[in-house]
Amino acid sequence: MRAVKIKDGEFELGEAPDPAADGGLAVVRIRAAGLNAADLQQARGAYPAPPGWPDDIPGLEIAGVIEQPAAGWSAGDRVMAVVGGGAHAERIAVPASLLLPIPDSVDDVHAAGFPEAFSTAWDGLADQAGVRPGERVLITGAAGGVGTAMLQVAALAGADVVASVRRAESHAAVQALASDATVVTPDQEEAHGPYDIVVELVGGKDCLRRVRWLNPYGRILVIGVGAGEETSLRLFDLMRARGRVLGSTIRARSTVEKALLANRVRDGLLRALSAGRLTVPVDSVHPLEQAREAYARLGSPGKLGKVVLQME
Structure with a gap:
C-alpha cells in the first residue's frame, strides 16, 4: 500500500x-x-x-x-x-x-x-476541566483544528465563550461556529475576563501569565505548545486564585x-x-x-x- x-x-x-x-x-x-x-x-x-x-x-x-x-x-x-x-x-x-x-x-x-480535535476538546473541557453551564471560557488559538472544536464543545456545554484569534480576517468565520461567542484578538483577552477556564492551545514563554485573569477556583488547561514548551508561572497568582493548571494529551x-x-x-x-x-x-x-x-x-x-x- x-x-x-x-x-x-x-x-x-x-x-x-x-x-x-x-x-x-x-x-x-x-x-x-x-x-x-x-x-x-x-x-x-x-x-x-x-x-x-x-x-x-x-x-x-x-x-x-x-x-x-x-x-x-x-x-x-x-x-x-x-x-x-x-x-x-x-x-x-x-x-x-x-x-x-x-x-x-x-x-x-x-x-x-x-476524531482527534473533538476527542481532545471533550476530554479537556468535560473530563479534565469539568466545564459547567454559565462558566466563562477563554480559548486561545481558536482558529485551528482543536481550537474550533474547543469553541463548539464549550458552547454546546452552555459556557460563555471568548475565542482568541490573531488574524482579524478569520473572526467572522470563527464567529459563525458559535453565534453567542465573543471573538477577540490576543491583546483583547484580558479585557474580557476574568475566566473560569483558560484553554491554552498556543504555548510560549508567557502563556501562564493568564493565571492572573482567573476567577476563584479557575483552571488553565494546557493542550498546545506550538509556540514553545517552556514557560514561567508566578505561584502567588495561582495561590490567590486557588487555581489549577491542567495538562492533557491523548496519543x-x-x-x-x-x-x-x-x-x-x-x-x-x-x-x-x-x-x-x-x-x-x-x-x-x-x-x-x-x-x-x-x-x-x-x-x-x-x-x-x-x-x-x-x-x-
Missing part, C-alpha cells in the same frame, strides 16, 4: 506492508485523514509514536470503511477513529474498541477532521483509556455532529500524492480548521 513515510525529518510518499487483522483489530481502508501538529513534532523526533503503532508513518485520525471486520463491526461500515500513528496511508489496522460510526450526514473529509494513552474516551465522545458528541450542531471546518484538502504540500500548509499561519489528506 502507499503511505507517507518519515525519513530524515522529511515526509515522502512510499510503500508499506498491508496491515493484518488479528487480535481484535479491524482493517480500515482509509478514505481521508486529518493532519495534526503532532505529525510535525514526530518528524522532528520530538513526539514518537507509542508502542504498537508505526514509528515512520504519521497520522493520528482516520475516516474510512471497514475491509476486514472485528467484533461489533461489519465489512463496509463507515468509521472514524483516533489512532496512535499510521493514519497517512491507504489502510490501517485499528482496535475495534476505538472505532466510531460516521453519521450518514457527514462526508469522509469532514469525518477525518473530527500516549493505553488502548483501554482511548476506548473509554471514544465511548464518552460517542455518547456526548455524535448526536450533535449528526444533527449539524457541530461542524468540522476544513482549511484545505490534499490528495495523498501532495502530502508534502499538506504538511507545509499545516505548518503555515492563517489556517482556519483542519488540513486533510484524501486517499480516494
Whole structure:
C-alpha cells in the first residue's frame, strides 16, 4: 500500500506492508485523514509514536470503511477513529474498541477532521476541566483544528465563550461556529475576563501569565505548545486564585483509556455532529500524492480548521 513515510525529518510518499487483522483489530481502508501538529513534532523526533503503532508513518485520525471486520463491526461500515500513528496511508489496522460510526450526514473529509480535535476538546473541557453551564471560557488559538472544536464543545456545554484569534480576517468565520461567542484578538483577552477556564492551545514563554485573569477556583488547561514548551508561572497568582493548571494529551494513552474516551465522545458528541450542531471546518484538502504540500500548509499561519489528506 502507499503511505507517507518519515525519513530524515522529511515526509515522502512510499510503500508499506498491508496491515493484518488479528487480535481484535479491524482493517480500515482509509478514505481521508486529518493532519495534526503532532505529525510535525514526530518528524522532528520530538513526539514518537507509542508502542504498537508505526514509528515512520504519521497520522493520528482516520475516516474510512471497514475491509476486514472485528467484533461489533461489519465489512463496509463507515468509521472514524483516533489512532496512535499510521493514519497517512491507504489502510490501517485499528482496535475495534476505538472505532466510531460516521453519521450518514457527514462526508469522509469532514469525518477525518473530527476524531482527534473533538476527542481532545471533550476530554479537556468535560473530563479534565469539568466545564459547567454559565462558566466563562477563554480559548486561545481558536482558529485551528482543536481550537474550533474547543469553541463548539464549550458552547454546546452552555459556557460563555471568548475565542482568541490573531488574524482579524478569520473572526467572522470563527464567529459563525458559535453565534453567542465573543471573538477577540490576543491583546483583547484580558479585557474580557476574568475566566473560569483558560484553554491554552498556543504555548510560549508567557502563556501562564493568564493565571492572573482567573476567577476563584479557575483552571488553565494546557493542550498546545506550538509556540514553545517552556514557560514561567508566578505561584502567588495561582495561590490567590486557588487555581489549577491542567495538562492533557491523548496519543500516549493505553488502548483501554482511548476506548473509554471514544465511548464518552460517542455518547456526548455524535448526536450533535449528526444533527449539524457541530461542524468540522476544513482549511484545505490534499490528495495523498501532495502530502508534502499538506504538511507545509499545516505548518503555515492563517489556517482556519483542519488540513486533510484524501486517499480516494
